[in-house]
Amino acid sequence: MQRPPRPSAPRRRMPSPGTGLTPLLLAALAFAITALLTLGAYNSARHVAQANLQNTFEYRSRDAHLALVRRMAVYEEVLRGVQGYLRGSVNISRKEFADYFSVLRLDESFPGIEALGIASIIPPGQLERHEQAVRREGYASYTVHPPGPRPVYTSVTHIEPFNGRNLRAFGFDMFSEPVRRAAMEAARDTGQAAVTGKVVLVQESGWDNKPGVLMYLPVYRAGLPAQTVEQRRAAIFGWVYSPFRMNDLMRGLLGEHSGEVELRIYDGAQPGAEDLLYLSPGTAPGRRPMFQRTDVIEMRGRPWTVVFSSTPALEAQRDTVRPLVIGLTGIGVGFLLGVVVWLLASERGRALKLAEKMTLELRQSYIRIEAEQRRMRVILQNAYDAFVASDAKGRITDWNIKATQLFGWTEREALGRPISDLLVPPDQRERHVRGFRRFANCGSGPVMSAPTEVTAQRNDGSLVQVEVAVAALPTPDGYGASAFVRDITPRKEAEERERQRQQRLDETREALQRAQKLEAVGKLTGGVAHDFNNLLHIISANVQLVLRSPNKQQQRLQSILDAVERGSKLSAQLLAFARRQPLHPQVVDTARLIERMDSLLHRAAGEGVELRHTVQPGLWNTLVDPNQLENVLLNLVINARDAIEGRGSITIALSNADLDGDALPDPEMAPGQYVLATVSDTGRGMAPEVMERAFEPFFTTKPEGKGTGLGLSMAHGFVKQSGGHIQLASEVGRGTTVSIYLPRCLREIAEGVMTPGR
Structure with a gap:
């Protein structure tokens, strides 16, 4: 049996070259790449944080720059409103100025304005009169200061609020101080607002003085041209101004970001320690800021150097955590993509937040601008007057309620339409358009010099007389115009009524004078006829007696001679009243004349009357006829004696009187130096209706046979013929005072010449 084949053992894979080193190499490569990326990201994050912080600083600096410029522009418009309200004259009552100031509510809407004031020019030689006039208004301690002679005097005559530190400025001559004078002259010569250099305000207490500046606008005299520098200097009446304490002016300027930017403001284009106007509170000396910026601002003809520096609070906002996180995160290779994604997301989120924050701040800036515009x-x-403003093309941009009431057009109907179509009568429109084109190019014209009376048209086609005060408004396209318009129809009607009333009054006065002259002539004629008729009766009777009884011719002829002498005396008295008597003036020492008349005057006064006389030391001489002066004084003493019932006193006083225009007792008198002789008694006095006729010839209140009624009229004629003045002052039950003013003579009495006496 065949054995089954033996399964072969699995074949072992041999590692490829470098297989064990690959992860390490890749890790090292990844670490190296991560390190490089982390280093780049770290440096980029630092630069981004630095750039973002610098952008924030630049934005804060520009915002502060614009806020400062806007604030000063708004305050200039406040002064222009005061300038328009004055209408070319600084002679307004302090109550009117205080009422206008209360309407503005500066303490609520305009931080930094210490006050609003008017600096008036005192005419040459009128300093003492000016001080006396203000003191008569109730300011007993008022004086123009600092003291000392100067070619030009000015004075702060109006300032509101009129309390606290502002009282130190009342009466201050700002033109006497070089820095203020330079700004006042610049405003006067240009017609524009001018800011002073660094000064210490008069309102400062002296122990904690803070720097300040003042802004001036000129007030030209109404009706005078002011197109050229020479015309402006001739027409200047005064200035409206406002003092600024720099610490108060800058308060709240940066809003909630005031702790992020430090400001140093220097007076001039080259900053120096002595020129420092403002330093942000809490600035550490010697600290080197991370960011700094320098701007030169042209502040109404005066350069200001503004140095903006970052504060520790702003510098602490720099993002230092993000670069550190990037560096630590980049070390971890496994978190590289996450860190990158996180960084990208984080950067985008930060950018969006920064954009949102800057958008919010910009919106808040616009809100502040809109709030100022609403104010x-x-x-x-x-405002009390209609206000109309237009751009450089003559289209209406501003229209207030008073303008609607005056012209009938609503604000919606008026805005955007040409002024020439709405307000200018048809026959004047072509000339107006040509004139406005010239004005838009150069910013000046005939109506800029002072308030001008013109004819305007209402929406119903009717014409109205108005007074216009125009100011130029610079725009990118040229010069626009702002105008305060006042309806002067009531004033014209009142002037016409006053003219007609004055004309009727003059006609009535002339008729009364003619009637009084005729009455006086009739009385004079009657009195002369009566007295001369008596004299003629005496002469006729004695002549008839001489014809009948020749034996008594001597006695009759003597009676005739007495009557002739009485007629001659009556003629002399009439000539004295008519200022036609022959006079023989000499240099007279009135005191010596009174001494020589002493016994005669005592006899005339009588035993029951005490006669006193006083003489001022150094009494001046006068040029008069001494005999006639003796007659006048003797007659006045006799009249005083007759007015005293029982016992009383008569006082003759001699003094010097130096009279100017304000101290003249009568408008007909000329200013100058006079010798004043007064005769006062303690008699029964005269009623007003008697005083009015006291100098009339043949008028007397004495019983028949006690007086001719020619004494005071003769005295009046003699004094007037001698170049002097006579005046009565009397009160029933309190006596009468007769004052005689005789012109001073600078010549001395010639040696050997004696004043005639009795």
Whole structure:
């Protein structure tokens, strides 16, 4: 039997060359590749983190830059609103200015503005008068400071809020300080806003002074041209301004990211330690930031150098974990794909989060801008005047409620339409379009100098007289315009009514004067006729007696001579009243004249009346007829004696009077130096209706036979003929004072010449 074949043993497979080394080589190769990839990914992650942080820093810096520029632009518009409200004059009451300030609500909407103020130019030679005028308004301690002579004086005459630290600025002459003066001159010469260099505000207390700046806008006098520099300098009336304390101005500028960027603001294009305006709180000295950026901002004619630096808080946001995770993860060969996928997903997620975060911040920035625009809109919508703004092509871009009330067009109907179609009368549109084209190219024109009166058209075709104050608005396409418009129809009607009323008043006054003249002439004629008729009766009677009784000729002729002398005296008194009497003026020492008249005056005053006289030391001389002056003083003493019932006193006072335009007792007097002689009594005084007629000839309140009524009229004529002035002051029951102003004579009394006396 054949044995079955023996199964062959399985054949052993021999390892191929390198079979045992392949996994190791592949692992080493994979490790090497992983290491290279990990190193590349690690470096890339570091660069991405650095770039992302730098992008965040650049975004924060640009946002701070734009926020600062926008804030200053908004504050300039606030000042322009004040400029438009003033209408070319700084002479408004402080109550009106305070009411306007309260409407703005600056403390709620505009952080950093210390105050709103008006700096007024004091006319040459009017400093003392200006200070006295303000003190009369209730500010007894008001004075323009700092003291000292200067070619030009200005003063902070209005400032709101008028309390606290702002009181230190009241009366301050900002033009006396070089840095402020440079900005004020720049605003005056350009007509635009100007910012000062670094200053210490007057409001600072002195122990913790912080840097600050001021912004000025010029106020040109209404009705004067201001197209050229020379015209602007001639038309300047003052400035509206606002002081800024830099720490307050920068407060809240960066919002919730204020701790991520440090700011250093320097005055000028080259930063220096002495020019530092602002330093972010908490900045560590000597620290070297990871990122830094320098911008030069042109701030209304003044360069500011702004240095932005990253803070430790921002630098701590750099992603240092991700590179470390990438390095550690790359070591594990088995997790290479997972790590790569994780890195890609993680990178994409981080990028999306960063984009979302930047989008949110951009949206918040737009929200802040819209909020500021809403605040400006609220201010303009509640302005006292109509507000209309247009772009460089003349299309309306802004229209407030007052404009709707004035012109009849709603905001929806007005926006986007040309100003010439809506507001300009048809016969003026072609000229308006040509003028606006020139204005859009250069930003200046005739209506820029001051508020201008023009004729506008309403939506119903009717015309209205308005006053327009225009300001230029720079745009990418040229210059647009913003205008405050005020309806002056009520003012014109009031002016016309006032003109008609004044005309009627003048006509009535002229008629009254003619009637008074006729009455005075009638009284004068009657009085002269009566007195001369009495004299003629005396002369006629004595002549008849002489004819009948020749033996008494001497006595009759003497009566005739007495009557002639009375007639001559009456004629002299009438000539004195008419200022036609012959005078013989001499240099007179009034004090010596009173001394020589002392006994005569005492006899005239009588025993029951006490006569006193006072003389100011250094009394000036005057040029008058001394005899006539004695007659006047004697008559005044006699009148005072007759007015005293019983016992009383008469006082003669001599003094010097240096009168200027504000201290003149009568508008007809010329300013100058006078010798003042006053005669006062304690008599019964005069009623107002008696005082009005006291200087009329033949008017007297004395009984018949006690006076001619020519004493005061003769005194009035003599004083006026001598270049002086006479004035009455009296009150019933309190006596009367007669004041005589005689012009000062600078010549001395010639030696050997004595003033005549009695």
